[in-house]
Amino acid sequence: MASSEPFVIPATAAIASPSKTTQILEAAGRLFLEGGYGATSMDAVARAAGVSKATLYAYFTNKAELFSAIVAAECARAVPMVVCNNVDGLPVHEGLLKIGRTLLDLLLSPAALGVYRVVVAESPRFPELGRAFYHAGPARTLGAISAYLQAARDRGELTITEPTIAAELFWGMIRGHAHLRCLLLDDKAPDAAQRDCYVQTVVTVFIRSFGVS
Amino acid sequence: MASSEPFVIPATAAIASPSKTTQILEAAGRLFLEGGYGATSMDAVARAAGVSKATLYAYFTNKAELFSAIVAAECARAVPMVVCNNVDGLPVHEGLLKIGRTLLDLLLSPAALGVYRVVVAESPRFPELGRAFYHAGPARTLGAISAYLQAARDRGELTITEPTIAAELFWGMIRGHAHLRCLLLDDKAPDAAQRDCYVQTVVTVFIRSFGVS
């Protein structure tokens, strides 16, 4: 009778399935961000997601679309960090320290490094994706910093004529070479103490140049 | 007789051949920097170089080695620019302007963007290549800037305790968002006037923070 194998879970049953879509996105995200677009095969994605290739193609019409979905999802995850959290009204020194730390943590996070790597690499072949990433990520960060600087100026804490340029300078200093080293050397990222020290230097330099005397 | 086709150039003759090695390197360089590693096939390289695949493999044992050779060659080409040319002894304002302009031009040049793209993308699979690129390019730039800053400090023109950190801040500001925009948007690079204006801003900010009053 059918109950002769009562404990066998049918192969098609999803065990506590978090909907196959997320299951696929998760596996594909890991592979794409680690291996890049070209080196990641749909075969591997299907295997890692525990589904067949046919199922994979039932959810995403082709590789390019799956790739775009991954990048979009990763951008969406990073946005909450980007919105400079709880700095409105903070005195400029504390505010910039907080922004700087958050920003550097984000830039050096494995997820952000992975997306950056793959988007920079593939944006010539996926121009729309490059644009989407820039506007979802860096542009928002820059806007948020710029808005904070403008508010600080309006409170009389900074002397700045072009907030966007100033934000760009701050952003560039924060990124520094650490980002590059994380991208190119298997060197570990600087620890929290080193990062903190660096951010303090940046903030000091910035205020020395733009602060009110 | 053999002279029945006097004007036929044998297929194997190199017409003004700049040695097949450079011929291959040139074609492969173009393709790799435009299309990335994964999207560039050895077939395409052979076709573009005007040789057969067998010949290609006679010169380079495999795709990875050819790729490494390309990156190495491209790094070598950029080195002359990196060495801060003729700034020794220049007053700090002029020196930094010149360094900043040279650096920004280099960073935004199509060749440098191409190498950056492909090295950043592939360094997880070619760790040695990532290291080589970092030390041949960015690290040298940083060293050169640092040396210049140190000299300026010794002349009493700057107040700097850590030249390397200061160089990193300067470098980061110069790169700014323009680099990112060139990488991610089909947006054209800023023209010479815009770049010049930006560099002046950076130098002003830097000197306001590190200059002697």
Next chain:
DNA sequence: GTCTATAAATGGATAGAC
């Protein structure tokens, strides 16, 4: 050394059973 032709493997994508 260089070519043509091909081997061997892998990739993206689909057909058809269940």
Next chain:
DNA sequence: GTCTATCCATTTATAGAC
């Protein structure tokens, strides 16, 4: 919806003639 099995194009790399 999901799987197994497969098609077809492409890729890296090599064998063998000249």
